[in-house]
Amino acid sequence: MQADDLAGLATDERFRLLKARFRRLALTIVGAFLGWYFLYIALSAFARDFMALPAIGNVNVALLLGVLQFVSTFALAWRYTRYARRMLDPLSAELRDEAGQRQAQRERERRILAERHRIENWTRR
Amino acid sequence: MTIGLFAVFIVITLGVTIWARVNTKGTDDFYAGGRTFSGAQNGLALAGDYMSAASFLGIAGIIALSGYDGFLYSIGFLVAWLLTLLLVELMRNAGRFTMADVLSYRGGKRPMVRTAAAVSTVTVSVFYLVAQMVGAGALVSLLLGIHPGETFMGISPEAAKVITILVVGMMMIFYVSYGGMKGTTWVQIIKAVLLMAGTTALTVLVLSRFGFNPSEMLGAADARSGKPGEFLNPGQRFAKDADGIIGVLDFVSLAVALVLGTAGLPHIVGRFFTVPDARAARTSVNWAIGLVGAFYLMTLALGFGATALVGQQAITAQDPSGNTAALQLAQAVGESVAGPVGGEILLAFIGAVAFATILAVVSGLVLASSTSLAHDFFGHVLMFGKPKESQEVAVARFSAFVIGVFAVFLAVLVRDMNVAFLVALAFAMAASANLPAIVLSLFWRRFNSTGVVCGVYGGLLGSIVLVALSPVLSGGPRSLLPPPVDFHVFPLENPGLVSIPFAFLCAVAGTLLSREKADPGRYSELSVRALTGAGAHGQSAKNVGGGR
Numbered sequence: 001m002q003a004d005d006l007a008g009l010a011t012d013e014r015f016r017l018l019k020a021r022f023r024r025l026a027l028t029i030v031g032a033f034l035g036w037y038f039l040y041i042a043l044s045a046f047a048r049d050f051m052a053l054p055a056i057g058n059v060n061v062a063l064l065l066g067v068l069q070f071v072s073t074f075a076l077a078w079r080y081t082r083y084a085r086r087m088l089d090p091l092s093a094e095l096r097d098e099a100g101q102r103q104a105q106r107e108r109e110r111r112i113l114a115e116r117h118r119i120e121n122w123t124r125r
Numbered sequence: 126m127t128i129g130l131f132a133v134f135i136v137i138t139l140g141v142t143i144w145a146r147v148n149t150k151g152t153d154d155f156y157a158g159g160r161t162f163s164g165a166q167n168g169l170a171l172a173g174d175y176m177s178a179a180s181f182l183g184i185a186g187i188i189a190l191s192g193y194d195g196f197l198y199s200i201g202f203l204v205a206w207l208l209t210l211l212l213v214e215l216m217r218n219a220g221r222f223t224m225a226d227v228l229s230y231r232g233g234k235r236p237m238v239r240t241a242a243a244v245s246t247v248t249v250s251v252f253y254l255v256a257q258m259v260g261a262g263a264l265v266s267l268l269l270g271i272h273p274g275e276t277f278m279g280i281s282p283e284a285a286k287v288i289t290i291l292v293v294g295m296m297m298i299f300y301v302s303y304g305g306m307k308g309t310t311w312v313q314i315i316k317a318v319l320l321m322a323g324t325t326a327l328t329v330l331v332l333s334r335f336g337f338n339p340s341e342m343l344g345a346a347d348a349r350s351g352k353p354g355e356f357l358n359p360g361q362r363f364a365k366d367a368d369g370i371i372g373v374l375d376f377v378s379l380a381v382a383l384v385l386g387t388a389g390l391p392h393i394v395g396r397f398f399t400v401p402d403a404r405a406a407r408t409s410v411n412w413a414i415g416l417v418g419a420f421y422l423m424t425l426a427l428g429f430g431a432t433a434l435v436g437q438q439a440i441t442a443q444d445p446s447g448n449t450a451a452l453q454l455a456q457a458v459g460e461s462v463a464g465p466v467g468g469e470i471l472l473a474f475i476g477a478v479a480f481a482t483i484l485a486v487v488s489g490l491v492l493a494s495s496t497s498l499a500h501d502f503f504g505h506v507l508m509f510g511k512p513k514e515s516q517e518v519a520v521a522r523f524s525a526f527v528i529g530v531f532a533v534f535l536a537v538l539v540r541d542m543n544v545a546f547l548v549a550l551a552f553a554m555a556a557s558a559n560l561p562a563i564v565l566s567l568f569w570r571r572f573n574s575t576g577v578v579c580g581v582y583g584g585l586l587g588s589i590v591l592v593a594l595s596p597v598l599s600g601g602p603r604s605l606l607p608p609p610v611d612f613h614v615f616p617l618e619n620p621g622l623v624s625i626p627f628a629f630l631c632a633v634a635g636t637l638l639s640r641e642k643a644d645p646g647r648y649s650e651l652s653v654r655a656l657t658g659a660g661a662h663g664q665s666a667k668n669v670g671g672g673r
Contacts, residue, residue: 006649006650006653006654006659006660007646007649007650007653009653009657009659010649010650010652010653011649015653015656015657018656018657019652019656022656026211029207029211030207030208030211033204033207033208034384037200037201037204037380037384038377038380040200041197041376041377041380044194044197044359044360044363044376045359045363045373045376045377046373048358048359048360051358051359052357052358052359056340057338057340057341057343057344058340058341058343058344058347058357059339059340059343060193060357060358062193062357062358062359063193063196063343063357066193066196066197066200067422069200069203069204070200070203070418070421070422073203073204073206073207073414073418074414074415074418076207077206077207077210077410077411077414080207080210080211081407081411084214084407089404092656092657092658093657095653095657095659096657096658096659099653099657099659099660100659
């Protein structure tokens, strides 16, 4: 892969869109899970009376929120995957194919040039 | 009997390793298993690499003794995977075999980045390795039921420990140097299946004792915990009221390291490259999240079940730190289902699973560090990026041997110390040394190789020095060094809260203070490649990615 092929794509409008979408998605997810996780840690450290309240039978609020951390992790992973499949994958596949085609084109040109060169050398002899 | 079951595991994995050897030809095969594993296979292997004996036996024990607070470990270990999910595709696309491929992408051929990455990879791996191998030694004396002074078939407990560490060491060296990534991945897959099966069986049996009503199990656990009424509430282990603000900070510091460390663990990162493309890498992390999540939820049943059915007194009588809780639970549950024979069988099975777990995790670690030594240090620093492929593989096999022997030596040396803190330290080091460099490489346009080097060494040294000056080593109630020695100045046992920001600071300062100009072209190139996968090393890496 030629370096300038990749760098050239960097200014492409579609790549900018892809990048903006990924950053927004990543920041949302990081913000959501870190915020929720540290809120939970803070509750465990400072709001002990609240965490000790009974929720369901012998299950208290602390354990219930802990299990909810698992649920939220699964939900965020699912959310990320669904968004990536719909909004990121098609764009990145398009750009990747284009880069591949450009490279194939360059490769063909290089081969033709080399062949021409070889024939010239041969006829000159 | 445990030994018999474990022997079956060894025979099967040896067969797989030999098969893998036949199918391993070049560096792509040795380091990345030919990049032909499917997302599901690699997801199982990721989970296998990640779920160590420390989490299986250790967390079950901590929950059994400290109740709710032990569960906090489980949550941190799982939540961390979301960060991994966000980074995995970018790293898969940008790198080839190791983290250093990503870090050095922008700095061109400067060897110091590779050296720093190799140093950090090997250091983190060796710390983690020693913790696991000492755990193996402790496990065997618990399984054989030998207490100080007793002997088992003429073997003293000390000798049994040393023999176990040696056997585990020999096995892991063999798996890695003989089977490479292909062999090791299959070992991980088999182990993950065994571990999930064992944990699920145990969980179902435990819950069946309480009519599948978790609340009833919690009630029974509370009653036999020695602290009825408080056992299920926060504050049994972390941030106790007596410790004041230092306790709270220490607790937060641990939580930060757990969440940010996973994505920087070398044996996890190395696994990103074993799949054909970024999409498969994403699938594999999703699989890992599902498996790891299910596993850690089940540790609740194991831990609380052990307290409820075995009782805290019986657990601490066997091992004060609770590492035997899961094993004692297996015996108790088996007995209640099928009498004493059932107890023996289930105990033997769970014991064998624990050994398989340790063996698989240490193999993953040795593979990660030997890959880094051979690919980064030998290939790029010593040979200026132009080694012969066969040469590089030979070096990788040899470094697996050297690192393995070194780790065995260290483990035998410290076999009687309580080295559980090393696992948390390895996470803190990975979070401080590796994560800042990875994130800044991918997202900061101005970042340069001086910044990488400063960040990696700053994070690595920062976390080690802070632990050395903390109550872990001297001056605390549970310190490694005996009481009169006291040189601790740093009050926290977990360095992450300070060392991670410090590493970011070092990386930024190094970048801004150095005269080196960042190459904006390389950054654009990296971001296109990371996000689209254009030019990434694929399954047929030699045709697609060879040009770079």
